[in-house]
Amino acid sequence: MRVRSTQAQLRELDDVIIQVVEDNAPITLRGVYYRVLSVGAVAKTEPAYRKVGREVKRLRETGDIAYEDIADGTRWTIQPQTYDSAQEAARNTAAVYRRNLWLDQPDGVMIFTEKDAITGVVKGVTRELQVPLGILRGYSSLTFAHSAAVSITAQDKPVYVYHLGDHDPSGIDAWRDLRDKLTEFAPDADIVFDRLAVTEEQITELELPTRPTKRTDTRTAGFEAAGYGESVEVDAIPPDILRRIVRDGIEQHIDPRALRLSKRVERRERQSLFELAAEFEEE
């Protein structure tokens, strides 16, 4: 039985979608759907997801949502970085130069997310704090896990690996799988694993909306036997709170004194680069 939405209902949904995009842009279609879901505007169903997708497409075509406000992290072009001149390259290098603040820190930190929809929410924090952000899309591939393990081993100091994922059978198991792979590929590394979200404490403290655990998932029996209860999407955590969780998780590993020193060195080195760029232009 199809339940058709009235024009008024669709316009109400449009208003919610537009607001979500305004507050979170750039955001993926999945991200929009989960934010709309969290305010109760649609159901947690595939048809509801498609409905949001159709409305987002229509709103982009009408100009109510800018095309660049919806991110697509799964498709990209490969193009070498080029410059119009050596002077431009020198100026650009000076402008974007950032000293690795983790060079002088006792620990390393890496963050992994289960899905793209979360990436857009937290990447501002990880970028600012210069922490690698890995997107697993469900289970990590062997290639991706091996690459991360090589990076961890190269740091030659304790590395804290944090995960953001759904509290459901696959989310929990994908996290177990990532830990196993990194441990196997980096057997001599000092790795500390921790799950930043979703935790059972967060479900209670934040009163996160749950959904019935999918019966079709073959991991459900083990999930329930472990006493995990109902499932919760990581997207259900409000973006501001999720960003705070990530920031707190990272900043606990930053020595403020070493950070201040690093920033001073960065300013001096950037100034040197600008002076080099200026010399280029005089020649």
Next chain:
DNA sequence: GATTGCTCTTGAACCTTCCA
């Protein structure tokens, strides 16, 4: 032990079905 068929992640296109 190998194979099969299900599960998860993402975004989009195209076609069909159904209802007001």
Next chain:
DNA sequence: TGGAAGGTTCAAGAGCAATC
């Protein structure tokens, strides 16, 4: 008949359980 809703497919990487 227009438009909303549903069905299917594609890409890529993986895990788990049942069956052969």
